[in-house]
Amino acid sequence: MSIHLDIDHVSIEFDTPKGKFKALDSVNLKIAKGEFVSLIGHSGCGKSTVLNIVAGLLKATQGGIVLDGKEVDEPGPERAVVFQNHSLLPWLTSYQNVELAVKQVFKGKKSKAEMKEWIEHNLKLVHMEHAMHKKPSEISGGMKQRVGIARALAMQPTVLLMDEPFGALDALTRSHLQDSLMEIQNTLHNTVIMITHDVDEAVLLSDRIVMMTNGPSATVGEILHVDLPRPRERLALADDPHYNHLRAEVLRFLHERHAKKDTPTRSGSEVKKASVSETKVSAENHPTEQKDQTASRVAA
Amino acid sequence: MSRVVQTLESLPWAAPFVRLSRGEDPKAQFNAILRAVGVPLLAFAIFIGIWGAAASRIETSLGTLPGPSQVMEQAGNLWQEHQAERAKADAFYERQTTRNEERLANNPDAVVKWRDYNGRPTFVDQILTSLTTVFTGFFLAVLIAVPIGIVCGLSPTMYAAVNPLIQIFKPVSPLAWLPLVTMVVSAVYVSNDPMFAKSFVTSAITVTLCCMWPTLVNTIVGVSSLEKDLINVSEVLRLSWMTKVRKVVLPFAIPMIFTGMRLSLGVGWMVLIAAEMLAQNPGLGKFVWDEFQNGSSNSLGRIMVAVFTIGIIGFILDRLMLSIQRAVSWDKSADIR
Numbered sequence: 001m002s003i004h005l006d007i008d009h010v011s012i013e014f015d016t017p018k019g020k021f022k023a024l025d026s027v028n029l030k031i032a033k034g035e036f037v038s039l040i041g042h043s044g045c046g047k048s049t050v051l052n053i054v055a056g057l058l059k060a061t062q063g064g065i066v067l068d069g070k071e072v073d074e075p076g077p078e079r080a081v082v083f084q085n086h087s088l089l090p091w092l093t094s095y096q097n098v099e100l101a102v103k104q105v106f107k108g109k110k111s112k113a114e115m116k117e118w119i120e121h122n123l124k125l126v127h128m129e130h131a132m133h134k135k136p137s138e139i140s141g142g143m144k145q146r147v148g149i150a151r152a153l154a155m156q157p158t159v160l161l162m163d164e165p166f167g168a169l170d171a172l173t174r175s176h177l178q179d180s181l182m183e184i185q186n187t188l189h190n191t192v193i194m195i196t197h198d199v200d201e202a203v204l205l206s207d208r209i210v211m212m213t214n215g216p217s218a219t220v221g222e223i224l225h226v227d228l229p230r231p232r233e234r235l236a237l238a239d240d241p242h243y244n245h246l247r248a249e250v251l252r253f254l255h256e257r258h259a260k261k262d263t264p265t266r267s268g269s270e271v272k273k274a275s276v277s278e279t280k281v282s283a284e285n286h287p288t289e290q291k292d293q294t295a296s297r298v299a300a
Numbered sequence: 301m302s303r304v305v306q307t308l309e310s311l312p313w314a315a316p317f318v319r320l321s322r323g324e325d326p327k328a329q330f331n332a333i334l335r336a337v338g339v340p341l342l343a344f345a346i347f348i349g350i351w352g353a354a355a356s357r358i359e360t361s362l363g364t365l366p367g368p369s370q371v372m373e374q375a376g377n378l379w380q381e382h383q384a385e386r387a388k389a390d391a392f393y394e395r396q397t398t399r400n401e402e403r404l405a406n407n408p409d410a411v412v413k414w415r416d417y418n419g420r421p422t423f424v425d426q427i428l429t430s431l432t433t434v435f436t437g438f439f440l441a442v443l444i445a446v447p448i449g450i451v452c453g454l455s456p457t458m459y460a461a462v463n464p465l466i467q468i469f470k471p472v473s474p475l476a477w478l479p480l481v482t483m484v485v486s487a488v489y490v491s492n493d494p495m496f497a498k499s500f501v502t503s504a505i506t507v508t509l510c511c512m513w514p515t516l517v518n519t520i521v522g523v524s525s526l527e528k529d530l531i532n533v534s535e536v537l538r539l540s541w542m543t544k545v546r547k548v549v550l551p552f553a554i555p556m557i558f559t560g561m562r563l564s565l566g567v568g569w570m571v572l573i574a575a576e577m578l579a580q581n582p583g584l585g586k587f588v589w590d591e592f593q594n595g596s597s598n599s600l601g602r603i604m605v606a607v608f609t610i611g612i613i614g615f616i617l618d619r620l621m622l623s624i625q626r627a628v629s630w631d632k633s634a635d636i637r
Contacts, residue, residue, distance in 0.1 A: 055532075055536060056535075057532055057535060057536075075532075075535040075536045075538065076536070076538055077536060077537055077538060079536070080536060081532065081536050083529050083532065083533070085529065087527075087529035087530060087532065087533050089530065089533075089547075089548065089551065089552075090630055090631065091551045091552075091630035092551075100537070100547060101537055104537045104538065104539060104543075105537075135630075137631070155537075
């Protein structure tokens with residue numbers, strides 16, 4: 001596989017009143033073109049920080065991001081972001097929100113009519129053509145997120161970054177949006193990094209699930225390849241043993257090996273909580289070996 | 301028609317009347333009318349009663365303090381004086397026109413002069429002068445405060461630089477500014493054919509100096525409370541500084557800016573009266589001062605007419621700004637009062 005996006009040993013430190021705080025330690029991840037990668041982990045583990053570094057909104061203290069052979073350290077529309085709480089401009093209609101992005105990205109490249117067509121095309125893609133000229137306050141949370149996705153897609157990004165895009169939505173709306181996203185993905189084959197803390201969502205949507213260890217000094221803990229055939233069908237998968245196995249793998253990682261210290265684990269005190277330094281290994285190169293190592297350490 | 305009804309229904313005091321005319325639950329509507337119209341009217345009547353009773357007991361060197369009826373009488377007098385003055389002005393222009401036409405008819409090459417009527421400004425003229433002055437000062441203030449506010453709101457460094465100046469100059473009274481402004485205007489604004497009277501410029505600038513602060517502070521607060529997400533959006537889109545200000549920052553801060561402008565106009569109107577008194581700008585301030593110096597038996601009544609006029613105009617200006625504020629606010633759910 002050729003490397004499209006390379007998150008190369010990224011570490012970041014923040015200045016706090018109590019001194020330096022190392023949020024991420026040597027996060028290493030290589031992503032191929034058209035791949036859908038989920039980042040999963042407990043809240044506060046630095047998932048969003050990784051995404052913000054890729055987006056260029058934060059600068060890595062060490063390491064960097066290489067996109068198609070070029071280092072990127074500033075924000076740009078080729079790495080469009082879908083924010084958790086939609087971040088639409090409340091005084092603009094859905095159409096105008098997408099238009100703002102399209103005008104900025106395709107200035108001088110598309111004619112007025114082409115832009116209009118492109119905006120409408122993207123809103124149709126997320127099934128929002130009926131509420132194109134409504135303001136964010138007049139549409140539901142799920143619809144706002146749809147517009148947010150349309151805005152990001154309209155930038156024609158090389159990498160689409162999604163920061164818990166469905167986190168603030170109710171379960172039913174969430175599954176509708178996940179289906180929409182899979183449908184779009186089947187036609188566009190974008191490279192996507194999505195942050196989530198929903199195990200089902202991660203397994204359903206991703207090609208790979210990157211599980212992160214707990215902070216501080218969080219890093220890539222384990223990587224799980226989701227080799228379920230596409231297109232995937234939510235209902236059919238519910239009874240699929242392989243799907244459930246993958247799901248269990250993620251759950252096991254989150255709840256046994258890297259349970260939050262302040263939350264009791266399912267297996268109680270018997271499970272020794274892996275400290276961060278133990279798991280700080282480049283999981284990228286030897287995923288299976290890494291898994292064994294971690295397992296043996298937990299057992300020890 | 302239906303739009304008119306809708307607008308009326310959105311007004312708290314008119315809504316019960318609209319509903320009553322539709323025959324919705326008359327008893328509830330009568331109660332609502334009593335609360336919305338009856339209570340304020342009763343309170344006003346009590347105020348008039350107390351004022352009338354108290355005023356008749358206060359003897360000043362200019363006679364008894366005028367009660368409501370005397371003040372009404374003076375308001376009528378002021379209106380009649382205005383009518384009389386207008387009639388005189390019309391008569392003057394008519395005479396001038398006929399005279400000049402006659403001269404031109406006799407001799408087409410005659411040089412005729414057109415003069416303006418130089419009568420005394422009436423109470424209505426003075427109100428108009430005051431309004432012109434306050435709006436000039438107010439617009440100058442907005443023109444200065446909004447750009448500075450945007451820059452300071454976006455840059456913590458600029459804010460740190462400007463904030464001490466704001467804190468120092470904000471509490472300064474117009475009476476302290478006025479002598480300085482007068483001297484500076486006299487020194488700087490020198491022209492043989494001035495477009496504006498010096499007293500007008502002095503008053504307007506004093507209003508500007510006193511009323512720019514609420515707009516400035518509110519603009520800074522509005523701009524600096526811009527949500528991090530929206531900043532991120534503009535960064536991902538790589539909007540230029542100007543586009544970011546135009547498309548993201550300004551629309552976001554507009555409600556706060558207008559809140560500031562509303563406060564500013566209120567402060568400006570209050571300050572104007574004092575400024576006009578001292579600068580002798582022929583507005584309401586000068587009217588009050590002249591009546592005070594005049595000291596006739598009618599003076600106190602006329603001053604009270606001015607007091608009510610100032611109050612009512614201030615109230616109208618505030619309502620005007622409030623409706624603009626409501627119209628420009630993108631957050632229609634916000635309760636703006």
